[in-house]
Amino acid sequence: MLRGMAATSCSRCGHPLPEGARFCPNCGAPVSVSAASERKVVTVVFADLVGSTGLAASLDPERFREVMAGFHGMVSQELSALRGRAENFIGDAVLGVFGVPLAHDDDAVRAIRSGLAIVARSEALGRDLGVPGRIRVRVGVNTGAVAVGT
Known part of the structure; x- marks a missing residue:
């Protein structure tokens, strides 16, 4: 955390x-x-589903929940594939982190690659889930010092 x-x-x-x-x-x-905090340099990836409010209005609640679960799962997979992890799910967004628990020299590079993969997979995800229109995702990446602890 x-x-x-x-x-x-x-x-x-x-x-x-x-x-x-x-x-x-x-x-x-x-x-x-x-308590039990340690200063580390980590790279954070923030992936946000664009237009989720309109999407929620156009789908029934159960269907929207399925779409969000698919989005969260896809983002988590892309982060994990490059040794990152989903740290938090915030509504229509996922906060991912690279460098926790172990930092690597290429954390920032892998974070950027995961962000590009998330954007690339979002359109296919929309088709696979039968979502009307396109699913678009915006991704931000930042590297800096944080205190990591339990």
């Missing part, structure tokens, strides 16, 4: 904390960090 790093202000006195501080420079209180 991805978590925030340390607090930006002291939980005891409210004084702003410098980056990397382990103790508050004003009152000396220890700075709390998420």
